Amino acid sequence: MTALTMPFDNSYARLPERFFAHHEVAPVASPRLIKLNHRLCRVLGLDPAQMESADAVAMLAGHRFPDAASPIAMAYAGHQFGHFVPQLGDGRAVLVGEILAPEGRRFDLHLKGSGPTAFSRRGDGRAALGPVLREYIISEAMSAFGIPTTLSLAAVATGEPVYRETALPGAVLARVATSHIRVGTFQYFAARQDTDALRLLAGYAIARLYPHLAQEAEPYVAFLEAVIAAQARLIAQWMSVGFVHGVMNTDNMSVAGETIDYGPCAFLDTYDPAAVFSSIDQHGRYAFANQPHIAQWNLTRLAETLLPLLDADETRAIGKAEAALAQFAPLFNEHFRALFAAKIGLTTHRPSDIDLIQRLLKAMHEGQADFTLTFRALAGALTQGGEPGLLSLFANTYGISQWLPDWRARLDQENRSKDDIAAAMRAANPAIIPRNHKVEHALAAATEGDLAPFEDLLRALETPYTDDTRLSPWTMPPMAHERVTRTFCGT
Ligand code: AMP
Ligand code: MG
Numbered sequence: 001m002t003a004l005t006m007p008f009d010n011s012y013a014r015l016p017e018r019f020f021a022h023h024e025v026a027p028v029a030s031p032r033l034i035k036l037n038h039r040l041c042r043v044l045g046l047d048p049a050q051m052e053s054a055d056a057v058a059m060l061a062g063h064r065f066p067d068a069a070s071p072i073a074m075a076y077a078g079h080q081f082g083h084f085v086p087q088l089g090d091g092r093a094v095l096v097g098e099i100l101a102p103e104g105r106r107f108d109l110h111l112k113g114s115g116p117t118a119f120s121r122r123g124d125g126r127a128a129l130g131p132v133l134r135e136y137i138i139s140e141a142m143s144a145f146g147i148p149t150t151l152s153l154a155a156v157a158t159g160e161p162v163y164r165e166t167a168l169p170g171a172v173l174a175r176v177a178t179s180h181i182r183v184g185t186f187q188y189f190a191a192r193q194d195t196d197a198l199r200l201l202a203g204y205a206i207a208r209l210y211p212h213l214a215q216e217a218e219p220y221v222a223f224l225e226a227v228i229a230a231q232a233r234l235i236a237q238w239m240s241v242g243f244v245h246g247v248m249n250t251d252n253m254s255v256a257g258e259t260i261d262y263g264p265c266a267f268l269d270t271y272d273p274a275a276v277f278s279s280i281d282q283h284g285r286y287a288f289a290n291q292p293h294i295a296q297w298n299l300t301r302l303a304e305t306l307l308p309l310l311d312a313d314e315t316r317a318i319g320k321a322e323a324a325l326a327q328f329a330p331l332f333n334e335h336f337r338a339l340f341a342a343k344i345g346l347t348t349h350r351p352s353d354i355d356l357i358q359r360l361l362k363a364m365h366e367g368q369a370d371f372t373l374t375f376r377a378l379a380g381a382l383t384q385g386g387e388p389g390l391l392s393l394f395a396n397t398y399g400i401s402q403w404l405p406d407w408r409a410r411l412d413q414e415n416r417s418k419d420d421i422a423a424a425m426r427a428a429n430p431a432i433i434p435r436n437h438k439v440e441h442a443l444a445a446a447t448e449g450d451l452a453p454f455e456d457l458l459r460a461l462e463t464p465y466t467d468d469t470r471l472s473p474w475t476m477p478p479m480a481h482e483r484v485t486r487t488f489c490g491t
Contacts, residue, residue, distance in 0.1 A: 004055040004066040007045065008097035009106070011208070013070040015200060020072035023094045026115020026125065028170070030159030031061035034129075034451065035136060035458075037153050040176065044153070045102045051154070060174040061156045062094060062114025069097045073117035077191055078184030078251025079301060081285055086191040088184060088251050089119025092127060095180060106208065108180050109153070112173040128168040129157065130443040133454055135173055135262040137442065141434045141461045142259055147237045148230075149259040150177040169447060178258055181205050183302045184251030190305035202309055209256050220309040224324045228299050230257025232328050235295045236335030239288070240343065241430060242268035242371040246278040246487065248286050248294045250301050264487035267433045268371040269477045271364040277436070277487040292336075296328045342428040343375050345382070345411055345421040356403075356410060363399025370477045372433050379425035382411070382418045430464035432474045436484035 013020065033052060041048045050056060058064035065071055073090035080088075094117060096109045112135070113127025132155050142149040158170040181201070189197040206213050206223050216222040234257050238245065244266050245252070245259070252261040264278035273289035281287075286294060303321035311317035333354075340357040341349065364374055373393050380386030381404065390404075391397045411421060434457065442453040460474040478484065 004050070004053070004059060006059075006066050006068050006097065006109075007100045008066075008068040008070075008109075009100050010068075010070040010097045011106075012074070012095060012098065012108075012204075013072050015204065016197065018075070018194070018197065019201070020074050020095075021089070021118035023071040023073050023117050025062060025064055025071075027063050028061055028115075028158035028160050028172075030157075031057050031063050031172075032157045032159060033057045033060070034133075034155040034157050034171065035152075035454075037140075037151070040151050040153050043101065044099050044107060044176065046099070057156060059096065060111065060154045061158060061172050062096075062111045065096065071096050073119050074180055074185065075119070075188050076182050076184040076251050077188040078182070078249050079187070079298070080249045080251070081281075084187070084191075087119070087188070089188075090117055091120040091123050092125040093117075099176070107176045107178065110150075110175050110177060110180055112175060113158075113170065114172050124162065126158075126160075126162045126170050127172065128162050128164060128447075129155075129171040130168065130447055131263070132171040132173040133443055133446050134439060135175070137434050137439055137454070137457060137461070138262045138265055139175070139259070140458060141464070142243070144461055144464050145237075145241050145430060147241070147243075147259060148234055148257055150175050150254075152176075177254070177260065178256040179205070179208055179254070180260070181209075181255050182251050182260070183253045183255065183298050183305075184249075186255075186302055186305040187250060195308045198305060199309055202306065205255055218310070218320070220306055221320050221324060224303055224306055224310070224321065225327065227255045227257065227302060228324055228328050229331055230255075231295050231299060232292075232331035233257070233335050234259065235291050236332055236339055238291060239336065240339040241433060242271070242288070244268065244275060244277055244286070244288045245291065246276075246281060246286055248291065248298065250298045253295070253298045255302070266436050266484065266487050269436065269483065270368045271361065271371040271374070273361070273365065277485070279486045279488050292329075292332050295332075296325065299328060300325055339428075343425065344378060344407060345425045346414065347416070347424070348414055350410075353410070356407060359399070359403050360407070363394070363403050366399050367394030367396045369393045369395075369400070372430065373475070373477065375425070375429040376431050376475075378407075379422040379429070382408075382422050382425075426467065427465055431466060432460050432464045432471060434461060435474070435476075435478065436487070437478040437482040438474065440484055 038048045071094045075089045077086045078088050093112045094114050099107045116125035136152040139149050139152050154174040156172045160170045161167040162170040210226045213222040246264040254260040266277035275288045276284045307317045310320045337354050377390040381390040442457045445453045
């Protein structure tokens with residue numbers, strides 16, 4: 001118990017006991033704040049000075065909780081690489097409570113790496129500093145790109161080692177989400193044929209995440225459609241910045257439509273639709289261009305769990321689920337087209353634009369062009385003077401040389417000034433992304449006790465659309481020896 005007052009109201013903990021396991025504290029040697037997200041504190045209505053107090057740091061480390069907390073480990077199941085596991089749950093995480101923020105918004109405060117829970121199986125419930133800071137960096141970047149994501153409130157060192165292949169410094173990530181309900185949460189109750197719990201969970205998710213749907217004639221159908229729509233948009237947004245999630249298991253897909261559970265994720269350097277970074281994704285299930293297919297597969301698993309709620313008649317229920325799922329591809333395609341159209345400077349819509357986009361991507365693939373730099377250099381290539389800079393990104397310029405006249409002809413139909421188009425393109429194409437080699441460098445330095453590269457990278461990521469030449473080192477792709485081809489969970 002501590003004197004810390006937190007604006008908690010813990011609605012999930014008021015659900016029946018079978019939704020979670022209560023969690024006691026798991027004390028650590030010496031909790032020490034590494035990083036506090038001041039901007040997020042303000043969004044949450046928390047005082048940054050108070051969040052730096054010993055009591056707050058103890059909470060953020062899972063070391064000691066305030067009275068208003070009701071710490072629980074949430075129950076969930078999930079398909080991991082296509083294999084169903086009926087019980088996963090928060091094995092190294094705990095939901096401390098729900099923060100009631102200004103404007104009536106509600107956020108989960110969730111700790112990752114806070115010690116063993118009832119769901120830890122053989123795991124230690126702990127996390128190493130590197131993966132904690134990786135999630136911190138990538139979620140901040142996604143947020144700066146305007147992509148829905150869980151957010152990092154703080155990183156706290158535990159003062160204890162965790163043992164992976166070697167002993168590593170331990171840490172806890174305090175993260176915030178609109179909710180931590182996953183596709184796998186629904187699967188947990190479906191696997192137990194617990195329809196009462198499914199109805200409660202769906203009702204809870206609607207009330208909390210999609211309250212306007214409660215009035216619909218068929219709220220559960222509307223809920224399924226809403227999750228499908230949110231994921232179709234999210235995956236298109238990921239792809240628009242070259243993001244590869246890496247572990248799109250159903251337990252890592254949020255029904256709130258936020259990016260969640262950053263593990264061995266990565267950003268494309270050279271464009272390759274088959275890019276896979278995660279060391280555990282041996283068959284490329286979660287490759288860059290496979291992400292929409294996997295999202296649809298995961299959503300199909302969600303739809304299956306909802307069948308008993310969609311209609312009392314099973315055949316009709318299946319028909320409703322199929323109709324909802326059929327919306328995923330057109331929704332995804334529309335978001336993808338719109339996002340990439342903006343990336344190449346288009347504001348109007350023609351059906352043939354998708355061919356133009358796909359031809360550019362093909363030229364980038366064949367030319368081994370850097371994804372981020374290509375779109376950035378395109379704005380410069382609006383004028384002939386900027387063309388060499390663009391072409392220099394391509395190992396083979398045949399495709400891009402064929403493409404440029406068609407692109408310019410298409411832009412001419414828009415009747416906008418080149419300056420306007422260039423400004424819009426620069427606002428649609430980040431110059432600074434968390435390059436894998438920069439992330440790895442920052443994590444390696446932090447593990448050795450030097451947090452400066454982590455802080456520098458975070459600062460650069462605050463202004464991803466900048467032309468400030470002082471930040472140009474952050475825009476550079478890796479040199480051959482710096483290239484990161486494999487990423488690891490490492491948790
Ligand atoms: P994730 O890698 O976040 O998708 O986790 C998959 C499952 O493994 C979840 O149920 C986690 O809680 C569990 N898990 C991962 N790492 C650990 C750990 N160090 N200790 C206990 N459980 C873990
Ligand atoms: Mg997970």
